[in-house]
Amino acid sequence: MSRSNLSLGERDMDAMFHPTTHIQQHRAKGSKVFTRAEGIHIWDEQQNQYIEGMSGLWCTAVGYGEKELSDAAARQMDKLSYSHLFNGRSNEPAILLAEKLKEIAPVAVSKVFFGHSGSDANDTQIKLAWYYNNALGRPRKKKIISRQRSYHGVGFGSASMTGLASSHTGFDLPFAPFLRTRCPDYYREAEAGESEEAFCTRLAEELESLILSEDPDTIAAFIAEPLMGAGGVVVPPRGYFEKIQIVLDRYDILLIDDEVICGFGRTGKMFGAETFHMRPDTMSLAKALSSGYQPISAVLIPEEMYQAFLEASGSKGIFGHGFTYSGHPVCAAVALRNIELIQERGLVARAEHLGVHFQARLRGFSSHPLVGDARGVGLIGALELVADKKTKRAFSPKLAVGADLQARCEKFGLIVRALGDTIAFCPPLIITEAQIDEIFDRFGRALDETLAQFHHEIDGA
Numbered sequence: 102m103s104r105s106n107l108s109l110g111e112r113d114m115d116a117m118f119h120p121t122t123h124i125q126q127h128r129a130k131g132s133k134v135f136t137r138a139e140g141i142h143i144w145d146e147q148q149n150q151y152i153e154g155m156s157g158l159w160c161t162a163v164g165y166g167e168k169e170l171s172d173a174a175a176r177q178m179d180k181l182s183y184s185h186l187f188n189g190r191s192n193e194p195a196i197l198l199a200e201k202l203k204e205i206a207p208v209a210v211s212k213v214f215f216g217h218s219g220s221d222a223n224d225t226q227i228k229l230a231w232y233y234n235n236a237l238g239r240p241r242k243k244k245i246i247s248r249q250r251s252y253h254g255v256g257f258g259s260a261s262m263t264g265l266a267s268s269h270t271g272f273d274l275p276f277a278p279f280l281r282t283r284c285p286d287y288y289r290e291a292e293a294g295e296s297e298e299a300f301c302t303r304l305a306e307e308l309e310s311l312i313l314s315e316d317p318d319t320i321a322a323f324i325a326e327p328l329m330g331a332g333g334v335v336v337p338p339r340g341y342f343e344k345i346q347i348v349l350d351r352y353d354i355l356l357i358d359d360e361v362i363c364g365f366g367r368t369g370k371m372f373g374a375e376t377f378h379m380r381p382d383t384m385s386l387a388k389a390l391s392s393g394y395q396p397i398s399a400v401l402i403p404e405e406m407y408q409a410f411l412e413a414s415g416s417k418g419i420f421g422h423g424f425t426y427s428g429h430p431v432c433a434a435v436a437l438r439n440i441e442l443i444q445e446r447g448l449v450a451r452a453e454h455l456g457v458h459f460q461a462r463l464r465g466f467s468s469h470p471l472v473g474d475a476r477g478v479g480l481i482g483a484l485e486l487v488a489d490k491k492t493k494r495a496f497s498p499k500l501a502v503g504a505d506l507q508a509r510c511e512k513f514g515l516i517v518r519a520l521g522d523t524i525a526f527c528p529p530l531i532i533t534e535a536q537i538d539e540i541f542d543r544f545g546r547a548l549d550e551t552l553a554q555f556h557h558e559i560d561g562a
């Protein structure tokens with residue numbers, strides 16, 4: 102059969118090896134191919150329209166089809182389509198973007214290092230922390246602590262920091278110098294009767310015990326997403342980061358803030374660090390940095406680290422880390438215009454303001470028989486499905502209840518993401534109040550269908 106007789110979905114199955122996909126299930130289910138998008142809507146090959154309730158992979162902040170961004174890309178391609186940053190070369194969009202990031206960062210930033218994905222930004226963070234401690238004559242200070250269920254990407258280093266088994270199984274990861282501490286999930290991890298404050302105190306104490314048992318002189322950094330995304334949209338309880346930071350400060354441990362999902366307004370402030378009172382030493386940015394229009398990431402470096410690198414270059418020679426596409430002028434031009442649009446259109450304040458309605462509608466499902474926990478902040482949230490609301494008993498993973506609900510949402514024209522049995526919502530920041538209602542109305546219909554499907558699995562049914 103000639104290829105033109107096949108659907109794009111069939112051709113995809115023939116030619117493509119998909120990232121982060123269950124291969125057998127994919128072969129059974131087939132591919133879903135999207136062909137166009139506008140605003141908060143996206144269409145598949147069969148012309149079905151969906152509300153993109155996940156902003157793609159948590160990235161399309163300004164929505165789809167933004168002409169300002171395609172114009173910025175086209176202008177830059179015509180003017181200077183490529184230029185690199187090696188050996189002191191540079192280009193105007195990368196310089197302007199670095200200045201903009203320094204201006205809006207919630208902490209003092211000395212220099213900006215560019216890459217093209219959240220994973221490479223976090224791999225860069227590891228190398229910077231190691232280089233820094235070598236430069237300071239502390240060669241043992243190399244271990245990095247992350248949290249269970251965190252997601253920091255899929256490079257060898259960033260996957261080693263990621264706290265999800267699927268990033269490790271079969272890949273011989275994580276590597277040795279990476280340690281993990283407890284996830285700040287109050288719903289799942291708190292002991293009976295434990296207050297949020299006591300929970301945070303316990304987590305800080307556990308972190309300190311880990312540091313002491315490993316020897317503080319061997320710990321370089323602690324990496325954290327302000328709000329955990331892929332691990333289930335875990336919102337840290339009030340006071341968590343304040344208590345964690347006291348411990349980090351005590352042992353001179355860097356705080357790496359992974360803002361890849363939270364950055365650029367998602368939580369109702371420009372950065373998640375502001376929402377959750379973090380005082381990071383350094384930050385990783387990607388995704389909404391360009392609203393996903395171009396692949397670009399950034400690492401924000403403080404003066405202290407830069408000075409150490411500067412001094413070290415006398416003896417160590419070239420700083421031998423960087424990518425062909427570091428500071429790519431087209432990516433940088435698009436990212437810069439994207440940040441300007443976020444500012445000009447007041448999308449951060451909008452996320453904070455509309456977040457009130459969004460969170461109220463989300464929490465409206467708390468009384469539903471399937472929903473154990475409703476959580477979120479700004480325009481990001483999640484509902485955790487359980488078999489028993491009282492005991493918080495989870496469904497057997499074999500039932501794939503979350504996947505069932507995700508598929509039913511799609512039937513009603515809504516894209517959400519099942520992270521196991523936790524359903525995530527992360528719509529474009531341009532969403533309106535009426536569209537938020539539409540999301541949750543469609544979701545409610547799908548949730549009731551899932552309830553009917555799994556009614557017999559629920560305790561007390």
Ligand SMILES: Cc1ncc(COP(=O)(O)O)c(C=O)c1O
Binds near residue numbers: 217223254359361387
């Ligand atoms: C918090 C966080 N860090 C890092 C990454 C990795 O980013 P990328 O997929 O661009 O490599 C992600 C991706 O979802 C993420 O959510």
